[in-house]
Amino acid sequence: MSIGVKIEELQAKFNLELIGEGVSLERMIQTSDLYRPGLELAGFFTYYPVDRLQLLGKTELSFVESLSADVREERMRKICHPEVPAICITRNLNTPADLLKAANEIGVPVLRTTLPTTKFAGKVTDYLENRLAPVSTLHGVLVDVYGIGVLITGESGIGKSEAALELIKRGHMLVADDAVEITQVTEGELSGTAPPIIKHLLEIRGLGIMDVMILFGAGAVRNKKNISIVVRLETWRENYPYDRLGLSEETIRIMDTELPKLTIPVRPGRNVAVLIEVAAMNYRSKILGYHAAEQFVTRLENSLEEK
Incomplete structure (x- = not known):
C-alpha cells in the first residue's frame, strides 16, 4: 500500500x-x-x-x-x-x-x-x-520535565510509569506511557506523542489504568513534545563502574537522530523521579553553556597546579 x-x-x-x-x-x-x-x-x-x-x-x-x-x-x-x-x-x-x-x-x-x-x-x-515524516513506536514513557522532553526507557517492571507518576505529582506533564510514537519531523529533531487509544492514560501495577487528565487536570498532560534526552533505568549492579563525574556522554540513535542518553541504576532508597528531574535541569544548564563536571575538573587541575 x-x-x-x-x-x-x-x-x-x-x-x-x-x-x-x-x-x-x-x-x-x-x-x-x-x-x-x-x-x-x-x-x-x-x-x-x-x-x-x-x-x-x-x-x-x-x-x-x-x-x-x-x-x-x-x-x-x-x-x-x-x-x-x-x-x-x-x-x-x-x-x-x-x-x-x-x-x-x-x-x-x-x-x-x-x-x-x-x-x-x-x-x-x-x-x-x-x-510524511518517518514514524516509529518505542516502548517507554515520555514526560515533559521543565520544558525538556525526557524519554524514559528500561525493561518491563523497572518502574518507568511509577517514576512518571511521581513527576506528574511534582508538577510535570505526561505525554505518553508504555508506547511512544516518535516522528522525525526534520533532521536532528524527534517529536513524541501517544497512540490515540492510550492518550492521557497511565498504567501502574497494582492500581491499574488511570486517566491522568481526569485525576490531575489538563495541566498534567500534553499531546506532543520534542525529545531532548533519553533516560534508561536499569537494575543496580554491584561493583559496576557507573559514571560518577558525568564527563563521559553516552548517546543513543533513534531513527536518524543521535540523542544524549543517561543510565540511572535503580535500587530501594533511590528517588528515581527526583534524579530524572535533576537530569533534565542539568541538561538545560549544559545547553546554556554550564557543564558542572567540566568546571569541577578545571578547578581540580588548577588546585593541583597551585600545589
Whole structure:
C-alpha cells in the first residue's frame, strides 16, 4: 500500500477549489517537495520532477500567455504528465484553457487557491513534512520535565510509569506511557506523542489504568513534545563502574537522530523521579553553556597546579 497524502485530503485541509471534472482525487503525494515548472514552460523537460505537486503562479501563467497557441498547447500537455499528483493555481488566477483540457484528458487534478504562491508553498510544505515524516513506536514513557522532553526507557517492571507518576505529582506533564510514537519531523529533531487509544492514560501495577487528565487536570498532560534526552533505568549492579563525574556522554540513535542518553541504576532508597528531574535541569544548564563536571575538573587541575 502506498504511503502518502491524498489530493482530496490536501484539498480539504487548504480549502482548494477543484477546477475541471472527471479527475480522481485519490492520487497520492509522496514527497513534501513542491515545484514551480519555469524551465519546463520554456521547453526544458529533461529533469522534470513529475512526482511533486506543481505550482503555477503569476510568473508562470504570465509566461504561458506569451507563448504561441501551438507551443502553449504542447507545453501544457507535457506539464500534465500522468505521474503528476496535481497542479495548483495560486492567487485565484484564471486557468489556461489548454492546461485544463490536457489535465482533464490525462486525469490530473487542477486546484486553485486564493493565497500567494510563496505563502501557499510554505504552508503546504510544512503540512506535508509533518504528514510524511518517518514514524516509529518505542516502548517507554515520555514526560515533559521543565520544558525538556525526557524519554524514559528500561525493561518491563523497572518502574518507568511509577517514576512518571511521581513527576506528574511534582508538577510535570505526561505525554505518553508504555508506547511512544516518535516522528522525525526534520533532521536532528524527534517529536513524541501517544497512540490515540492510550492518550492521557497511565498504567501502574497494582492500581491499574488511570486517566491522568481526569485525576490531575489538563495541566498534567500534553499531546506532543520534542525529545531532548533519553533516560534508561536499569537494575543496580554491584561493583559496576557507573559514571560518577558525568564527563563521559553516552548517546543513543533513534531513527536518524543521535540523542544524549543517561543510565540511572535503580535500587530501594533511590528517588528515581527526583534524579530524572535533576537530569533534565542539568541538561538545560549544559545547553546554556554550564557543564558542572567540566568546571569541577578545571578547578581540580588548577588546585593541583597551585600545589
